[in-house]
Amino acid sequence: MSHAKSGEDANGECHDSKSRVTIVGSGSWGSVAAKLVASNALKLPSFHDEVRMWVFEEVLPNGEKLTDVINKTNENANYLPGIKLGRNVVADPDLENAVKEANMLVFVTPHQFMDGICKKLKGKIKGEVEAISLVKGMEVKKEGPCMISSLITKELGINCCVLMGANIANEIAVEKFSEATVGYRESREIADTWVQLFSTPYFMVTPVHDVEGVELCGTLKNVVAIAAGFVDGLEMGNNTKASAAIMRIGLREMKALSKLLFPSVKGSTFFESCGVADVITTCFGGRNRRVAEAFAQSGGKRSFDELEAEMLEGQKLQGVSTAREVYETLNHSGKLEMFPLFSTVHQICIGPMTKRAAEEAPPSTDSSTTGPNFLGCYRDQVAELLSQEERLPHHEDGDTKKPSTEIIGAGISSLKREKLKALLRQCVTDLIPGVDEMQSRARSMLLMSQLSNKKPSISVTNEEVEDDIQLLMKSDPRLFKEIVKKHTDDVLTSLNNMQQQAEKLLDNVATSCRPMSRDEKRDLQRSIKELPGGNLKRIAEIIKDHHAASGKAFSDEVTVNLEEEDNVMLWRLHFYVAAVKSARKLAS
Numbered sequence: 358m359s360h361a362k363s364g365e366d367a368n369g370e371c372h373d374s375k376s377r378v379t380i381v382g383s384g385s386w387g388s389v390a391a392k393l394v395a396s397n398a399l400k401l402p403s404f405h406d407e408v409r410m411w412v413f414e415e416v417l418p419n420g421e422k423l424t425d426v427i428n429k430t431n432e433n434a435n436y437l438p439g440i441k442l443g444r445n446v447v448a449d450p451d452l453e454n455a456v457k458e459a460n461m462l463v464f465v466t467p468h469q470f471m472d473g474i475c476k477k478l479k480g481k482i483k484g485e486v487e488a489i490s491l492v493k494g495m496e497v498k499k500e501g502p503c504m505i506s507s508l509i510t511k512e513l514g515i516n517c518c519v520l521m522g523a524n525i526a527n528e529i530a531v532e533k534f535s536e537a538t539v540g541y542r543e544s545r546e547i548a549d550t551w552v553q554l555f556s557t558p559y560f561m562v563t564p565v566h567d568v569e570g571v572e573l574c575g576t577l578k579n580v581v582a583i584a585a586g587f588v589d590g591l592e593m594g595n596n597t598k599a600s601a602a603i604m605r606i607g608l609r610e611m612k613a614l615s616k617l618l619f620p621s622v623k624g625s626t627f628f629e630s631c632g633v634a635d636v637i638t639t640c641f642g643g644r645n646r647r648v649a650e651a652f653a654q655s656g657g658k659r660s661f662d663e664l665e666a667e668m669l670e671g672q673k674l675q676g677v678s679t680a681r682e683v684y685e686t687l688n689h690s691g692k693l694e695m696f697p698l699f700s701t702v703h704q705i706c707i708g709p710m711t712k713r714a715a716e717e718a719p720p721s722t723d724s725s726t727t728g729p730n731f732l733g734c735y736r737d738q739v740a741e742l743l744s745q746e747e748r749l750p751h752h753e754d755g756d757t758k759k760p761s762t763e764i765i766g767a768g769i770s771s772l773k774r775e776k777l778k779a780l781l782r783q784c785v786t787d788l789i790p791g792v793d794e795m796q797s798r799a800r801s802m803l804l805m806s807q808l809s810n811k812k813p814s815i816s817v818t819n820e821e822v823e824d825d826i827q828l829l830m831k832s833d834p835r836l837f838k839e840i841v842k843k844h845t846d847d848v849l850t851s852l853n854n855m856q857q858q859a860e861k862l863l864d865n866v867a868t869s870c871r872p873m874s875r876d877e878k879r880d881l882q883r884s885i886k887e888l889p890g891g892n893l894k895r896i897a898e899i900i901k902d903h904h905a906a907s908g909k910a911f912s913d914e915v916t917v918n919l920e921e922e923d924n925v926m927l928w929r930l931h932f933y934v935a936a937v938k939s940a941r942k943l944a945s
C-alpha cells in the first residue's frame with residue numbers, strides 16, 4: 358500500500374494517493390478508535406486529515422440528532438460523553454457516503470450488526486481498499502462459524518486485518534496506557550500501516566501474524582467474562598474467578614476451540630494483549646462481567662436483554678450472543694461436552710439459574726487440570742454407545758453372522774462398531790495437541806530442574822530459557838527451585854489425570870472385545886515375561902486396579918495367571934503390551 362502525496366498521473370489526470378480513513382461505527386470503542394486514528398491522521402503525511410465516522414443515527418432526548426451533536430461539540434454525547442474526538446472527525450449518518458472515498462475502513466460496531474452493514478456496502482466499495490475489524494464476535498452461518506474479518510472479506514472482497522486487546526474504551530479515552538494486537542493474514546506492510554495509524558504513546562500496538570488467533574481471543578474472552586460475572590454475582594471470590602472455575606479454564610477452552618476451528622492458530626497469540634490480558638481486564642472491568650453479575654444477583658429472574666437496556670443505555674453486550682454462537686458451533690460438531698465452561702455459560706444465560714446450579718456448573722476436577730475434558734468425554738460417549746447396543750454372540754458379526762476377526766466391538770453390530778472406531782480415531786486426533794503440550798511442558802520442567810541442579814544433560818538453546826528465567830535462576834535459586842517443583846507437580850498431576858481418564862476409556866473399550874483365544878493368551882504371557890521391570894510394575898498396577906474395581910480381594914503380591922483373568926483384563930493387558938512395543942519401536 359503506497360502513501361505518496363496527491364499528484365498527477367502519466368495522463369495528466371489528478372489523483373489522490375493519500376489514504377482516507379472511515380470508521381464504521383460510533384459506539385464507545387468506535388468513538389475512541391476515531392480519536393486515536395484522528396490524532397495520527399493529522400501527524401502522518403500519507404493520510405488525509407479528515408476522518409469520517411459513520412454514525413447509526415439516533416435522536417437525543419432534546420430532539421437533536423446525534424450526528425449533529427457530534428459535529429457541533431466534537432463529542433459523542435451518547436456513547437463517550439466528555440471526550441473530544443478531534444476536530445478532524447466528521448460524523449456522517451449515511452453509510453454509503455461515509456465510505457465512498459475511503460481506502461482504509463475501520464469496522465467497529467457490535468457484531469450482530471455486521472452482516473447487515475456488509476450487505477448494505479456490497480458493491481459500494483471501489484478501488485484498492487484495506488479493512489481492519491475491531492469487532493469482537495462471530496457469525497454462525499449454515500456452513501459453520503464465520504469470523505467477522507472473513508465476513509468482511511467474503512462480502513466486500515477486501516483484505517481485512519483485526520485489532521483486539523485489553524482495551525476498555527473508557528480508560529483509553531482518558532489516555533490511560535494500554536496495549537493492543539493487530540492480527541494480519543499476509544502482508545506485514547499493511548499490518549504496519551494499521552499499527553502506525555493506531556499507535557500513540559498511551560496505546561501500544563503489536564502486529565501478530567495470526568489473524569484468526571487474535572480475532573478468536575477477542576471473541577471468546579467475552580464468554581469467559583460472562584462466567585466471571587456469574588461468579589462475582591454469587592460472591593464466590595477472586596480465587597474462584599481467577600483459577601479453576603473461570604479464567605484459567607476459560608483460557609484453555611479459548612485456545613482449544615481456536616485450534617479446533619483453525620489449526621494454524623499459534624499458542625503464543627494467547628500471551629499477547631488480545632489473549633490473557635484481555636481475559637483479565639474483561640473479567641474484572643468489562644460490561645459483560647458487570648451485567649452477568651447483575652443477572653446472577655437476580656437469581657436469573659431478570660433477562661440479559663432487560664439488564665443490558667437498563668445498565669448500558671444503548672451500549673451492547675457481546676458475550677451472551679457469542680456464548681449462543683459458540684454453543685451452536687459446538688453442538689453442530691458434537692463437541693459440546695469437551696467445552697464445559699462455554700456450554701454451561703450459554704445454558705445459564707438462557708435458563709433460570711439457581712445458586713446450586715451455578716455451583717454445580719463449573720467444570721469437573723478432571724478438566725480443571727487437563728483442560729477440555731477430551732478423554733472423559735470420549736469415555737462417556739464410548740460407554741453410552743456400548744450400553745445402547747444389544748450384545749450379539751461374541752463369535753458373530755452383528756450384521757453378517759460371519760465369524761469376526763475384529764478385536765474391538767466384536768459383540769456389536771458393524772454399524773455400531775464403525776461408530777466406535779470413528780469415536781476412537783477422533784479421540785486420538787483431539788488428544789494429539791494435548792499430548793504435545795504435555796510433552797513440551799515436561800521437557801521444560803526437565804530442563805529447568807537440570808539447570809537448577811546445574812547439570813543439563815540435553816542441549817539448551819537461548820530461546821528455550823528466557824532471559825527472565827535465567828535472571829531468576831541466578832538471583833534467587835531457592836525461589837527458582839520452588840517454582841520448578843510446583844510446575845513439575847502440576848505436570849505430574851495433569852499426566853496422572855490424563856492417565857486415569859485413558860484407563861477408564863480403555864476399560865470401556867475392552868468390554869466390547871471378543872474372547873481372547875488360547876494362542877493369543879500364550880502370546881500375551883510371553884510378551885509380558887519379556888517386559889523390563891518398570892513395565893512389569895505397571896502390569897501389576899493394572900491388575901490390582903482392575904481387581905479393586907471389580908471388588909475382588911488382592912494382596913500386595915501380584916501373580917499373573919492369565920487363565921484366571923477375565924476377558925476385559927486380558928485385553929487391557931494386551932493393549933498395554935502393544936503400546937509398550939509401539940513406543941519401543943518408535944524410540945529405536
Ligand SMILES: NC(=O)c1ccc[n+]([C@@H]2O[C@H](COP(=O)([O-])OP(=O)(O)OC[C@H]3O[C@@H](n4cnc5c(N)ncnc54)[C@H](O)[C@@H]3O)[C@@H](O)[C@H]2O)c1
Pocket residue numbers: 382383384385386387388412413414436465466467468470491492493494524525526527671672673674675
Ligand atoms: N467498549 C469497549 O470497551 C470495547 C473495547 C474493545 C472492543 N469493543 C468491541 O467493539 C465493538 C463495538 O462496540 P462499542 O463498544 O463501540 O459499541 P457500544 O456497545 O458502545 O455501542 C453500541 C453501538 O451500536 C450502535 N447500534 C445500535 N443499533 C444499531 C443497528 N441496528 N445497526 C448498527 N448499529 C447499531 C449504536 O449506535 C452504538 O454505536 C464490539 O464488538 C465490542 O466488543 C468494545
Ligand SMILES: O=P(O)(O)OC[C@H](O)CO
Pocket residue numbers: 493522523524525526582635638639642643644645646674675
Ligand atoms: O466491556 P466489555 O465486556 O464489552 O469488554 C470491553 C473490551 O472488549 C475489553 O477489552
